[in-house]
Amino acid sequence: MLEVSMDNLQFGYGEELVLSGLNYNAKAGDFVCLLGQSGCGKSTLLRLIAGLEKSNPGQLMVGGKPVDGPSLDRTMVFQDYGLFxxxxxxxxxxxxxxxxxxxxxxxxxxxxxxxxxxxxxxxxxxxxxxxxxxxxxxxxxxxxxxxxxxxAPLLLMDEPFGALDAVTKALLQDTVLELWQNGKEKRKTIFFVTHSVDEALLLATDILVLGQAPSKIIYTHSFTEATKPTRETLFTDPAVLDLRNRLTQIIYDEINEKALRLKQQKAADKSSEKTTIFNRKKAI
Ligand SMILES: Nc1ncnc2c1ncn2[C@@H]1O[C@H](COP(=O)(O)OP(=O)(O)OP(=O)(O)O)[C@@H](O)[C@H]1O
Structure with a gap:
């Protein structure tokens, strides 16, 4: 059980800024699911918490201490299993x-x-x-x-079930949920990256949505014991259906905005290219 706190967490690979100021506190024993479009920095955030990438001093704390490299109190599970x-x-x-x-x-x-x-x-x-x-x-x-x-009291799971068939995935989701719930007083804190809104709804105590890179947290939702969806209520509870629609919409809006931005950028690049060619021709 370890709490994780982010205070204006920023990170980039070289010049490329990926995370542009995340503020969030996960309590010990929370099951936090991270959603967001491809490339927004979900895995990067896990790698920072794991200590595999270095954050700026004071911006990321685990168990009240700054993250300073990997540690046995944190363990990662990857989509490609990571077995030797x-x-x-x-x-x-x-x-x-x-x-x-x-x-x-x-x-x-x-x-x-x-x-x-x-x-x-x-x-x-x-x-x-x-x-x-x-x-x-x-x-x-x-x-x-x-x-x-x-x-380890902190488990970092990076799309662990993304490559599995539906039945195996459901069985493993139930197993992980059961192992986490059985921890009771000693519940592990889990950060879990997924592309599936339903998986997040089923597993999380807290859902975070990251915006497009350089990303911030653009939406959070916390469940209580009473409101946390189960497999039974996932497709029947109106509040859960409403939340699913909201989360899906937020993610699609981000994807559409990014697509529009790229299109405008491409058009701007093309127009500046045309101007350059025209000016060159004029000069000749
Ligand atoms: N080791 C690295 N060096 C340089 N850039 C990287 C590195 N790892 C990731 N990136 C870049 O950082 C950005 C965020 O990548 P990241 O893998 O964290 O995104 P993600 O949200 O997990 O994506 P996905 O959902 O597709 O797995 C991307 O633009 C990616 O190209």
Missing amino acids: PWMTAGDNICIALKQKYKTWDKPKLKEVALEWTRNLGLDEELFDKYPMNLSGGQKQRFATARAFAID
Whole structure:
């Protein structure tokens, strides 16, 4: 359980500004879903929180401390699973556990890794298989098992279920929600990037929408225990239907605005090109 606070968080890759002043406080135990059009900086924000990119001093705090590089109190789950291909799926969990629990011997590491394999609904016989011999859903379950096994209080999930079929995705969403809810007093804080409004509605306690880059937070919504949608209310509760429409509209408006901006820019570039050619011809 760690709180995350952003105070005018700005970040760019070199000259290109991606995040242009984010202000937000996530409480310990919140499940924050990030929405926004492609390229707006969602993954960048996760990488900053993970300490994989460096933010300006004081602009990003985790657990009340400035983020200063990666740490075992934060772990990431990626869309492409991030399993080491040269190790069995089980060893992928064991090696992560060993990093955190340095005194554990091999049998203890295997015992805990197997426990998490079962927790994620995986057959034990898959434990000794290499990632290349597993389905996408199985790989993502192992990657999720690894993340939960090391029991970091802050979990950063970057479109983890984006590549999965609908049924596997739904099962994994339920599993993650259950693992998070079971944490009760020790609930993990989760930041979860998704392109799916429905996924955000189902999982989040808090939804943030990022605008186009260089982005700011353009919309936030918080649920209470009573208003948080469930699979049952996701398509029946009028308040949830209304929120889904609003979120979808906000994202489409941003996409349309960006498309219009690019079109105008292109037209302006073309016209200035024409003027340059005309002036050159005149000069000749
Ligand atoms: N390592 C990098 N070096 C330079 N630019 C980068 C790097 N990583 C991302 N970018 C740029 O930063 C911007 C934001 O990228 P980011 O991956 O954070 O967006 P995103 O919202 O997660 O996109 P998507 O939804 O498509 O995954 C993009 O313009 C991207 O090209």
